[in-house]
Amino acid sequence: MMKTFSLLFISVAFLLLNSNGSCAQTNASPKDTTDRKWWKEAIVYQLYPRSFKDNDGDGIGDLKGIIAKLDYIKSLGVDVVWLNPIYSSPNDDNGYDVSDYRNIMKDFGTMADFDAMLKGMHARGLKLVMDLVVNHSSDEHEWFKQSRSSRTNPYREYYHWWNAEKGKPPYRYSLFDVHHDAWRYDSLTNAYYLHYFSRKQPDLNWENPKLRHEVYDIMKFWADKGIDGFRLDAFQFAAKDTTFPAFPNGFEKDFTRFYGMQGNLHGYLQEMNQQVLSKYNVMSVAEGAGNTFEDAHNLVDADRNELNMAYAFDGVGIAKREGYSLLHLKQVFTKWDSAFAAKGWLSIFLANHDQARLVSRFGNDSPEFRAVSSKMLTTFLMTMRGTPYYYNGDELGMTNAGFTKIEDYRDVQTLNEYQRQKELGADMQKYLQQIAFESRDNGRTPFQWNNTANGGFTTGKPWIGVNTNYKTINAASQEKDPNSTLNYFRKVVKLRKDNLVLVYGKYTLLDASNPDTYAYTREWNGKKLLILLNFRDKKATTQTGIDVGKATVLIGNYNNPSKNGTLMPYEAIVYELK
């Protein structure tokens, strides 16, 4: 069930937790982590354009819709917008299958709209990070059309082909394919092509210098337009051993170990850095951080001239339908923090467009606790070391979609897995229950702007159902309520922006074995903050050994914050210690 999806993210987690954490810290200079950079101090707001705001009434969010909401984004206090792919695409995977890297998807608008959007962002002091999807393209990209047309076409080597007279190539696992088979036979040239994701997402051949330089040119095209960064989609998988050796049986359970950080990946990143990244004031972030802390350091340490940061999946992968262990969550975040305490830089996140909703997975989306647990999770994300990535809609405490039938879903992975489970004769009711908790579509329902039809997202028919709770959970009503999750988000964002200790400060876990509460301090330049979080729906006591008698409460999600270490359900408090 949904193994494809979980496997991608969870196998990385598994590997990391089982690595001995050897990290390249021997030459660590403390300056590395505390060296001030705008991208370390930034708060990134991730915007899913398809579901944010529809301007033209076709039921699909668009760039003009984003432009109409720039003041809203600015009002949040965030600094950077990470926009999911907006390039031309047949939308097999909602834009992660690009057919033209220098054009805008018709559903989303035109290049003139893009230019206006970027201008509007910059005018408001917002920066823009674009998704760079270059582990694969769409099979409808001109490169692939050429590549598949004949074995001697100059674009043949832009992709990975295996001539069928050699027999079937050694098995490769595909995350989204109905049969999880990453080799697709193409009769036109009697050969198989490789696709780690769907059949319509053939993998690009990074071993080919021509392809690499095409990508650098594309990056320059966007950087010259003035964008402020790139998020490198699935890039840890880009380099391959093109002899395609057989992998051990069952490798797919740990496939990141076989796919991640292979061959000359670091060489390619250094080349990309030298050709593009170093020439612009742009930030760069990799999706995925490899298999070990050493891998992650190799990606992001400043002296290696590759990327600025990466995000690892162990944290986000923890939440399960049956619940999750807070001890595990604390262990993961603490391990990662300590591995990067002196060198390198991390991203902090618990949700994105590949996950079900933050509050439904890590908090409690019942009417009683939804708001308070959302606020607690926001407090957590904004008080950790690393650059926070915050997903649109979570500031409202938007919840899982509540879909009950397969026709409600749109996600290629969810639908292909449904077909596969059906072919296997699986219990389809059980599958539906599973996806109701974890399908990516839970995080992709339209943004809930107000209580009018379709939550104010569109005047047309939305491309995916709007959550029926839009009448009670929406931005307009939360604007009016000073205690709303939205207004709390703004306050906690401001708290981070006003307190560099929350960006650079040393993190120390307290009361580590407490299964209900998460307590830690952040310290920097003589300032010390204490953060207390209760992850349970009942009161919980934490023993930090710190006297908060004289401390100042900087923020809390209850009107009268607890004073004696016994926290109310899902309570969050940030103290400044004297």
Ligand code: NOJ
């Ligand atoms: C990771 C992206 O976040 C996800 O949405 C996409 O399906 C895969 N990469 C493939 O591009």
